[in-house]
Amino acid sequence: MKITNFSDFDALKNRIANEQKDEITIRVAYATCGITAGAKPVVEALEKELLKHNLCCVSLKTTGCLGACYAEPTVMVTKDGVDTLFGYVDSVKAHEIVKEFVLNGKEIEGVIK
Amino acid sequence: MTEYRIALRNSGLIDPNDIEDYIKNDGYSALAKVLKEYSADKVIEEITASGLRGRGGGGFPTGVKWKFAKSYNDEAKFVVCNADEGDPGAFMDRSILEGDPHSIIEAMAICGYAIESNQGLVYLRAEYPLAIKRLQNAIDDATELGLLGDNIFGTEFGFNIEIKIGAGAFVCGEETALIHSMEGMRGEPTLKPPFPAESGYWQKPTNVNNVETFANIAPIILKGAAWFSSIGTEKSKGTKVFALAGKVKNVGLVEVPMGTTLREVIFGVGGGIENDKEFKAAQTGGPSGGALSKDFLDTPIDYDNLIAAGSMMGSGGMIVMDEDDCMVGIAKFYLEFSVDESCGKCTPCRIGTKRLHEILEKITSGNGEIEDLERLKKLGQMVKETSLCGLGQTAPNPILSTINSFKDEYLAHIVDKRCPAHRCSDLVKYEINPDKCVGCTLCARACPVNAISGSPKKVHSINRDLCIGCGACDTACNFGAVFKN
Ligand SMILES: Cc1cc2nc3c(=O)[nH]c(=O)nc-3n(C[C@H](O)[C@H](O)[C@H](O)COP(=O)(O)O)c2cc1C
Numbered sequence: 176m177k178i179t180n181f182s183d184f185d186a187l188k189n190r191i192a193n194e195q196k197d198e199i200t201i202r203v204a205y206a207t208c209g210i211t212a213g214a215k216p217v218v219e220a221l222e223k224e225l226l227k228h229n230l231c232c233v234s235l236k237t238t239g240c241l242g243a244c245y246a247e248p249t250v251m252v253t254k255d256g257v258d259t260l261f262g263y264v265d266s267v268k269a270h271e272i273v274k275e276f277v278l279n280g281k282e283i284e285g286v287i288k
Numbered sequence: 289m290t291e292y293r294i295a296l297r298n299s300g301l302i303d304p305n306d307i308e309d310y311i312k313n314d315g316y317s318a319l320a321k322v323l324k325e326y327s328a329d330k331v332i333e334e335i336t337a338s339g340l341r342g343r344g345g346g347g348f349p350t351g352v353k354w355k356f357a358k359s360y361n362d363e364a365k366f367v368v369c370n371a372d373e374g375d376p377g378a379f380m381d382r383s384i385l386e387g388d389p390h391s392i393i394e395a396m397a398i399c400g401y402a403i404e405s406n407q408g409l410v411y412l413r414a415e416y417p418l419a420i421k422r423l424q425n426a427i428d429d430a431t432e433l434g435l436l437g438d439n440i441f442g443t444e445f446g447f448n449i450e451i452k453i454g455a456g457a458f459v460c461g462e463e464t465a466l467i468h469s470m471e472g473m474r475g476e477p478t479l480k481p482p483f484p485a486e487s488g489y490w491q492k493p494t495n496v497n498n499v500e501t502f503a504n505i506a507p508i509i510l511k512g513a514a515w516f517s518s519i520g521t522e523k524s525k526g527t528k529v530f531a532l533a534g535k536v537k538n539v540g541l542v543e544v545p546m547g548t549t550l551r552e553v554i555f556g557v558g559g560g561i562e563n564d565k566e567f568k569a570a571q572t573g574g575p576s577g578g579a580l581s582k583d584f585l586d587t588p589i590d591y592d593n594l595i596a597a598g599s600m601m602g603s604g605g606m607i608v609m610d611e612d613d614c615m616v617g618i619a620k621f622y623l624e625f626s627v628d629e630s631c632g633k634c635t636p637c638r639i640g641t642k643r644l645h646e647i648l649e650k651i652t653s654g655n656g657e658i659e660d661l662e663r664l665k666k667l668g669q670m671v672k673e674t675s676l677c678g679l680g681q682t683a684p685n686p687i688l689s690t691i692n693s694f695k696d697e698y699l700a701h702i703v704d705k706r707c708p709a710h711r712c713s714d715l716v717k718y719e720i721n722p723d724k725c726v727g728c729t730l731c732a733r734a735c736p737v738n739a740i741s742g743s744p745k746k747v748h749s750i751n752r753d754l755c756i757g758c759g760a761c762d763t764a765c766n767f768g769a770v771f772k773n
């Protein structure tokens with residue numbers, strides 16, 4: 176699609192705004208700093224775990240840097256509008272985040288903010 | 289005190305490879321607003337009224353710069369984004385480009401509309417491959433969607449952006465050197481005026497702004513100049529992103545309102561000093577800036593206060609130092625950087641920085657004379673006043689500011705031949721604590737240069753002139769009696 180006038184743009188904005196929102200968003204800080212610290216295996220582990228549990232209402236996003244460089248790799252889970260930021264995440268922690276925190280709603284260690 | 293994100297509003301939250309995620313967060317709405325409702329002059333008025341100043345170091349009012357660029361008529365004009373980010377320790381521009389590339393594209397298009405230019409160029413350093421990839425991807429997506437190219441939103445206005453990859457010299461961040469580098473020449477500065485706004489890329493009117501400066505544009509258009517100018521101090525509006533590094537617990541990027549104090553940044557967001565040691569200084573402005581001692585912890589950070597304190601904002605690097613850092617050594621470190629990065633075009637910078645560095649070397653190796661302090665000050669001042677570009681004009685700052693705030697450390701090196709932080713290896717010597725020494729003789733036997741004397745069961749002592757600082761005695765002693773001094 177190509178936007179050729181202002182109403183095209185408004186229509187696109189409307190469509191995006193009305194897209195069904197996932198209830199839970201998981202974001203992995205995926206900039207140079209995060210990737211260097213090991214964000215790639217974390218993303219893979221999250222994908223695997225999400226697939227395993229067949230979670231449909233969770234979206235996984237790779238983003239830029241959130242600024243918490245000291246604790247990379249970081250993963251932010253947004254559930255019911257509340258953000259929870261996990262630091263020093265590795266693939267083991269990633270599995271735990273999906274299984275325990277997202278799925279079972281249990282509080283787990285590793286929250287930095 | 290909390291963080292306040294304007295430039296970093298989307299970084300870490302949206303998917304930089306997904307243009308729709310950007311649009312969902314008001315992306316390209318500022319460009320639409322400008323093209324629909326504003327004249328070019330109105331855009332410039334709004335940016336001027338917001339009080340936004342350049343985040344690349346100089347702090348020049350952005351609206352005024354755009355106005356100059358608009359005032360020169362030519363068939364070709366250029367919008368340049370300076371993404372050279374050469375200050376060691378700063379990485380906010382990289383973060384913005386990697387986390388929110390569309391915000392720069394949108395702002396450059398708005399600038400193009402305001403100054404009547406159809407071509408944007410991003411000078412991006414080769415060391416940032418991921419930023420290059422994501423920005424190129426974003427440019428392609430925006431072009432495909434019709435947000436770049438001819439007749440944007442069906443208007444008369446068209447704009448395109450090209451990435452120019454820079455190959456890593458600090459001086460190439462200086463705008464005239466940057467322009468020469470983009471033209472395929474040596475990246476050397478030339479005298480201003482003429483400013484790029486009059487004669488820049490291929491002698492055409494060119495507006496150069498920093499990445500973070502551009503990142504503030506869309507929010508100003510959408511929320512208004514009054515909103516932006518309500519944040520910050522009288523002469524420094526909005527927020528500033530700092531790259532916190534060094535001996536601070538939470539190393540990372542923080543964006544805070546202008547006027548936040550060093551204390552709030554370092555002990556608030558930064559979580560305090562690592563291992564709870566004592567704060568000694570913070571270097572802002574990188575190699576062009578100065579070290580702020582604890583006397584400045586409660587000074588509100590803005591452009592003018594930092595200059596008055598003998599430092600500068602620079603691009604926002606903030607390196608925190610604790611009691612274990614030697615301020616003479618820090619000054620030497622930054623001078624070394626300037627010596628390496630001086631392009632060599634003008635004499636005061638090429639030779640002056642080298643001589644300054646040699647004097648520091650002399651002091652840290654224990655050969656300093658008291659007259660060296662005056663020499664540093666006099667030569668430093670001369671290099672500042674007579675260098676051609678900002679590199680030379682600011683290179684002596686780390687020395688001058690440390691002499692000002694940490695003169696006692698210089699005197700310790702010069703007069704007592706001691707390094708209070710035990711950092712300068714030529715000045716680190718060992719001593720024996722008579723209260724702890726039991727006279728076991730182990731250290732004397734371990735010392736390779738026979739610097740330790742004393743008879744069995746009597747307190748031993750080290751001859752400072754003979755000691756080479758190897759630490760063998762410290763390793764040998766089982767009673768913790770040996771210490772550095
Ligand atoms: C030695 C030197 C290095 C510089 N490096 C940069 C840089 O890496 N990034 C940058 O944006 N500005 C840098 N500048 C400042 C630019 O010359 C220019 O002032 C700036 O890009 C203008 O943008 P602004 O008004 O948005 O700050 C440097 C200046 C000097 C003298």
Ligand code: SF4
Nearest residue numbers: 632633634637677680
């Ligand atoms: S001040 Fe230094 S970097 Fe600038 S032109 Fe002179 S030699 Fe080159």
Ligand code: SF4
Nearest residue numbers: 725726728729731765
């Ligand atoms: S090794 Fe320690 S205790 Fe033994 S003589 Fe040397 S300083 Fe004294």
